[in-house]
Amino acid sequence: MVAISKIATGNGHGENSPYFDGWKAYEANPFHPTDRPDGVIQMGLAENQLCFSLIKKWVMQHPEASLCSAEGVDRFKETALFQDYHGMPEFRQAVAKFMGKVRGDRVKFDPDRIVMSGGATGAHEMVAFCLADPGEAFLVPTPYYPGFDRDLRWRTGVQLVPVVCESWNNFKITRNALEAAYEKATKANLRVKGLLITNPSNPLGTVLDRDTLRSVVKFIDEKNIHLIGDEIYAATVFMEPEFVSISEIIEEVECNRDLIHIVYSLSKDMGFPGFRVGIVYSYNDAVVSCARKMSSFGLVSSQTQHLIASMLSNDEFVDSFIAESKDQLSKRHKYFTWNLSQVGIGSLKSNAGLFIWMDLRKLLKEKTFDAEMDLWRVIINEVKLNVSPGSSFHCNEPGWFRVCFANMDDHTMEVALSRIRTFMLKHNEAMVPRKLCRRSSLKLSFSRRRDDLMSPSIMSPHSPIPQSPLVRART
Amino acid sequence: MAAMSKIATGNGHGENSPYFDGWKAYETDPFHPIDRPDGVIQMGLAENQLCFDFIKKWLIKHPEASVSTAQGVNKFKEMALFQDYHGMPEFRRAVAKFMGKVRGDRVKFDPDRIVMSGGATGAHETLAFCLADPGEAFLVPTPYYPGFDRDLKWRTGVELVPVHCESSNNFKITRDALEAAYVKAQEANLRVKGLLITNPSNPLGTILDRDTLKNVVGFINEKNIHLIGDEIYAATVFMEPEFVSISEIIEEDDVECNRDLIHIVYSLSKDMGFPGFRVGIVYSYNDAVVSCARKMSSFGLVSSQTQHLIASMLSDDDFVDDFIAESKNLLFKRHKYFTRSLSQVGIGSLKSNAGLFIWMDLRRLLREKTFEAEMELWRVIINEVKLNVSPGSSFHCHEPGWFRVCFANMDDNTMAVALSRIRTFVLKNNEAMVPPRKLCRLSSLKLSLSRRMDDLMSPSILSPHSPLPQSPLVRARN
Numbered sequence: 007m008v009a010i011s012k013i014a015t016g017n018g019h020g021e022n023s024p025y026f027d028g029w030k031a032y033e034a035n036p037f038h039p040t041d042r043p044d045g046v047i048q049m050g051l052a053e054n055q056l057c058f059s060l061i062k063k064w065v066m067q068h069p070e071a072s073l074c075s076a077e078g079v080d081r082f083k084e085t086a087l088f089q090d091y092h093g094m095p096e097f098r099q100a101v102a103k104f105m106g107k108v109r110g111d112r113v114k115f116d117p118d119r120i121v122m123s124g125g126a127t128g129a130h131e132m133v134a135f136c137l138a139d140p141g142e143a144f145l146v147p148t149p150y151y152p153g154f155d156r157d158l159r160w161r162t163g164v165q166l167v168p169v170v171c172e173s174w175n176n177f178k179i180t181r182n183a184l185e186a187a188y189e190k191a192t193k194a195n196l197r198v199k200g201l202l203i204t205n206p207s208n209p210l211g212t213v214l215d216r217d218t219l220r221s222v223v224k225f226i227d228e229k230n231i232h233l234i235g236d237e238i239y240a241a242t243v244f245m246e247p248e249f250v251s252i253s254e255i256i257e258e259v260e261c262n263r264d265l266i267h268i269v270y271s272l273s274k275d276m277g278f279p280g281f282r283v284g285i286v287y288s289y290n291d292a293v294v295s296c297a298r299k300m301s302s303f304g305l306v307s308s309q310t311q312h313l314i315a316s317m318l319s320n321d322e323f324v325d326s327f328i329a330e331s332k333d334q335l336s337k338r339h340k341y342f343t344w345n346l347s348q349v350g351i352g353s354l355k356s357n358a359g360l361f362i363w364m365d366l367r368k369l370l371k372e373k374t375f376d377a378e379m380d381l382w383r384v385i386i387n388e389v390k391l392n393v394s395p396g397s398s399f400h401c402n403e404p405g406w407f408r409v410c411f412a413n414m415d416d417h418t419m420e421v422a423l424s425r426i427r428t429f430m431l432k433h434n435e436a437m438v439p440r441k442l443c444r445r446s447s448l449k450l451s452f453s454r455r456r457d458d459l460m461s462p463s464i465m466s467p468h469s470p471i472p473q474s475p476l477v478r479a480r481t
Numbered sequence: 482m483a484a485m486s487k488i489a490t491g492n493g494h495g496e497n498s499p500y501f502d503g504w505k506a507y508e509t510d511p512f513h514p515i516d517r518p519d520g521v522i523q524m525g526l527a528e529n530q531l532c533f534d535f536i537k538k539w540l541i542k543h544p545e546a547s548v549s550t551a552q553g554v555n556k557f558k559e560m561a562l563f564q565d566y567h568g569m570p571e572f573r574r575a576v577a578k579f580m581g582k583v584r585g586d587r588v589k590f591d592p593d594r595i596v597m598s599g600g601a602t603g604a605h606e607t608l609a610f611c612l613a614d615p616g617e618a619f620l621v622p623t624p625y626y627p628g629f630d631r632d633l634k635w636r637t638g639v640e641l642v643p644v645h646c647e648s649s650n651n652f653k654i655t656r657d658a659l660e661a662a663y664v665k666a667q668e669a670n671l672r673v674k675g676l677l678i679t680n681p682s683n684p685l686g687t688i689l690d691r692d693t694l695k696n697v698v699g700f701i702n703e704k705n706i707h708l709i710g711d712e713i714y715a716a717t718v719f720m721e722p723e724f725v726s727i728s729e730i731i732e733e734d735d736v737e738c739n740r741d742l743i744h745i746v747y748s749l750s751k752d753m754g755f756p757g758f759r760v761g762i763v764y765s766y767n768d769a770v771v772s773c774a775r776k777m778s779s780f781g782l783v784s785s786q787t788q789h790l791i792a793s794m795l796s797d798d799d800f801v802d803d804f805i806a807e808s809k810n811l812l813f814k815r816h817k818y819f820t821r822s823l824s825q826v827g828i829g830s831l832k833s834n835a836g837l838f839i840w841m842d843l844r845r846l847l848r849e850k851t852f853e854a855e856m857e858l859w860r861v862i863i864n865e866v867k868l869n870v871s872p873g874s875s876f877h878c879h880e881p882g883w884f885r886v887c888f889a890n891m892d893d894n895t896m897a898v899a900l901s902r903i904r905t906f907v908l909k910n911n912e913a914m915v916p917p918r919k920l921c922r923l924s925s926l927k928l929s930l931s932r933r934m935d936d937l938m939s940p941s942i943l944s945p946h947s948p949l950p951q952s953p954l955v956r957a958r959n
C-alpha cells in the first residue's frame with residue numbers, strides 16, 4: 007500500500023458535494039441545438055458569454071496584442087522569458103486602471119499593489135495562507151460560492167464559519183448575524199482571523215448597500231480581523247443601485263487599512279476564465295509582499311499578461327466594453343426574469359451577477375433540504391436544466407436555486423424558458439384545488455400565442471408567493 | 482497590529498538566503514552592452530535563450546497558433562471560456578508527444594496522466610501536498626536547486642533531508658548516502674515519504690547513469706517511498722552519454738518497482754525557454770495522485786491561451802524534431818566554448834553534458850576551505866568581476882568552493898565580455914597568488930595570456946590545464 011497525504015485522501019477538494027452531480031448529468035448529455043436538442047442545458051455555470059463579438063472585433067483590430075502575429079512577434083522572446091513575480095508593469099497598470107473604471111473612477115488602484123494569482127481560486131487560497139494558520143477561521147456570510155470550501159480550506163487547514171443570512175430581510179448581512187457567528191467560532195475554540203464577503207454577491211446577484219458595508223468595516227475594525235472583499239463580479243452590476251466597493255468605503259470610514267484586501271479576476275467581468283487572471287489587491291504592505299512571493303505558484307502567463315495589458319490599456323475599448331456588457335446583462339436579466347414571472351416563478355430582486363437566485367420554495371413538497379434535492383433532481387432529469395441547489399451554497403433555507411443566464415445564446419435561452427414553462431404548466435395542473443381560479447387564467451394565458459405572452463402589455467405580473475415582499479415578478 | 486499567518490511572517494519563502502543577494506546586485510546595476518557596459522552580467526539565471534530565432538520563424542509561419550491573430554480569432558471565445566482542469570486534449574497530447582521525443586521516443590507518455598501546474602514551481606508544491614503530511618520529509622541529494630526549499634516546504638510544512646553527495650566521486654548518488662540520509666531522518670523522528678532527484682542535475686549539469694538510476698529505484702521500492710523525478714532539463718542533454726529517464730528505467734525487465742511510487746515533474750521553462758508561460762506538468766503513474774493533482778491544478782492552471790499556442794507548436798513534428806536538434810547543437814557549442822575558454826585560464830568545472838550551466842570549481846581560489854571564504858570569494862566575483870554567479874552553499878553543497886555559472890542566457894557578445902572579465906580577474910589573482918611551486922605554470926600562464934585573444938580561443942595552441950592536478954573529476958576542455 008502506497009501512502010499519500012491526508013490532504014490527498016480526504017474530501018477537502020469538495021467534489022463529493024451534490025453541487026457536482028448536476029455537472030455530471032450535464033457532461034453525460036450536454037445540450038446542443040442540432041446534435042442533442044434534448045440534452046441538459048447548462049445553467050449552473052456562471053460565465054459571461056455576452057460580449058465576445060465586441061472583444062473579437064478589438065482583437066482583430068489589434069494584432070500587436072498577440073505575440074504570434076507579425077506585428078507582435080518581436081516581443082515574443084522577451085515575453086517568453088519574463089517570469090518576474092512582480093508581473094509586467096504594463097499589465098499591472100492596465101488592470102489597476104480597469105478596476106478603477108469599473109468603479110466609475112471613484113477610486114484609484116495602485117499598480118504596485120496588484121499581485122497575480124492562479125485565477126480567483128488561487129487568490130483566495132493565497133490570501134488564506136497569508137492571513138491565517140491551520141485551525142484558524144474566516145467568517146463567511148451565507149449563501150456563498152461552494153468553491154470557497156475548497157479554495158480557503160483544503161490545503162491551508164483554515165476553517166470557515168458561516169454568518170447565517172436569511173430570506174426575510176433579503177439575506178442582508180446584519181451586525182447581529184456577524185456577532186453570532188463570531189461568538190459561535192469563539193465557543194468552538196476557533197480563532198477568527200477574518201471575514202470574507204463577496205460583493206456583488208454570488209449567488210444572490212445583489213450588491214451590498216452602503217450602510218451594510220460600513221457596518222461590516224466597523225465590525226472587522228473593532229474585532230481587529232481582516233476583511234477580504236471578493237469583487238469578482240464588480241463590472242456585472244447592470245442596474246441601480248450603483249456598486250459600492252470596499253475600496254470606496256475605506257476612504258469614507260475610519261479603519262485600519264492593514265486589514266483590507268480585495269480579490270479580483272477577469273473571469274466573470276470579461277468572460278476570460280480560461281486565461282487564469284487572478285488578482286490579490288491588499289492595502290497591507292506585508293501581505294502584498296508575502297502574496298507576491300507566493301504568486302510564484304500561480305503566475306499569470308506572460309503571454310496572457312501581454313494580451314490583457316494591450317486590451318485594458320485601450321481606454322475606448324474598456325469604456326465601450328463596460329457599457330456594452332452592462333447593457334447586454336441588463337437585457338438578458340430582464341428577459342429571463344420577466345418570462346419566469348409569467349409562469350409564476352419569482353427570484354430575489356437583483357441588479358448584478360450572471361445568475362438569479364430563484365425562489366422555488368412553493369414547489370417543495372416539504373420545507374426540507376431533502377425535498378430541495380428531490381426537486382433539483384427533477385429539474386435536472388425531467389426539465390433537463392442544470393441549476394444549482396441552494397444547499398450547495400450553504401443557504402439555511404431550502405427552496406432556493408441559483409440559475410445562470412449569461413452563459414448561453416438567445417436560442418438556448420428560449421429552449422430553457424420553454425422547458426420551464428412546460429414544467430410549470432404540468433406542475434400547476436398537478437397542484438391542489440384552491441388554486442383553480444388562478445390556474446384557469448393561467449391555462450388561458452398559455453393557450454395564447456407565445457408572442458403575446460412575451461408582450462409586456464398583455465400580462466399582469468404574478469407574484470408566486472403573494473405574501474412575501476422579497477420576490478418581485480417583472481413586467 | 483493586524484495578525485498574519487506564521488507562514489507569512491516566517492522565512493519559508495527563502496528569499497533571505499544569500500542566493501538572492503547576487504540578484505539584488507544585478508538588479509541595481511544590470512549589464513547592457515551600450516547603456517551599462519560595466520554592469521553586472523547575469524550568470525545566475527538558468528535560462529535557455531539560444532533558440533529564439535528558430536521559434537520566431539515558426540510563429541511567423543503559423544499565425545493560427547494564436548487566438549489573437551486574424552487566423553486564430555475564431556477560437557478566441559472557446560479558449561477564453563475553457564477552464565476545465567483536465568486541460569485541452571490537444572495540449573496534453575502535444576506535451577506527451579514532446580516528452581516522448583525528448584527521450585528519443587524510447588518511451589511513450591499517456592496524455593491522460595498529464596496534469597497542469599503553475600510552472601515546475603507549482604508542480605513540486607502540488608506533489609508535496611499530494612504525497613506528504615506536514616512534518617513528513619523528502620530526501621534530496623545535494624547539491625540541489627535552492628527553490629526546492631520554498632517549493633516543497635514553505636506552505637506545505639514538509640521537511641527536506643539532504644542526501645550528501647561528494648566531489649570525490651563526482652557527486653554521484655550512492656546507496657550509502659541514501660541510507661545514511663534515511664537513517665538520519667528517522668533519528669530526527671521524521672517520516673520519510675519520498676526521494677526527489679533532478680535528472681539532468683541542477684546545478685551539476687550531469688545525468689544519472691543507468692546503474693545509479695536502478696539503484697535509486699531499488700532503494701525507494703524497498704523503502705516503499707515515492708520517487709519524484711524532476712526532468713525539467715531533459716532536452717538540454719547536448720552530448721553523450723544519452724539521457725535515461727525514470728520513465729525508461731521502470732520499463733526495464735530487471736527493474737522491479739511499484740509504479741504507484743513514480744512521479745515526474747516537467748516544464749517547458751528550460752527545454753523550450755518559456756519560463757514566462759508557466760507551463761508546469763505533473764506526470765504520475767499513480768492514479769490517485771493524478772486525480773488529486775488534477776483537482777489541485779485549479780490553483781495553477783496553464784492559461785488556455787498558452788495551452789493553445791503550445792498545442793499548435795508541439796504537435797508540429799517537423800518543428801519539434803528540428804528544435805530539439807538545434808537546441809542541443811547550440812547548447813553544445815556554447816558549453817564547449819565557455820568551458821574551453823575557462824580552462825585556458827586555469828578554471829575547471831565538473832565534466833557535464835547537460836543543463837544550462839556549469840559547476841565551476843574555484844576551490845583553489847578560496848582563502849581557506851570554509852563557506853565563509855566561499856561567500857567572500859562570491860562577493861568579490863559579484864562586486865569586482867561583476868558577474869552574478871551562484872555560490873555552491875546556496876545549493877546546499879557539502880564542500881565550499883563550487884559555483885554554478887549559467888551560459889545559455891546571453892548572446893555571444895555578452896559571453897565574450899564575461900570571459901574577458903574572468904580572464905582579467907584570474908590574471909590579477911594569479912599575480913597575487915602564493916606558492917612558488919606554481920611559478921612555472923604561472924609563467925607559462927602569463928605567457929599564454931599575453932597572446933592575442935583569438936589565439937587563446939584556438940584549440941590547436943593551448944594544452945589543457947587542470948586547476949587541481951590531483952583531482953580526476955575536473956577536466957579542462959580541449
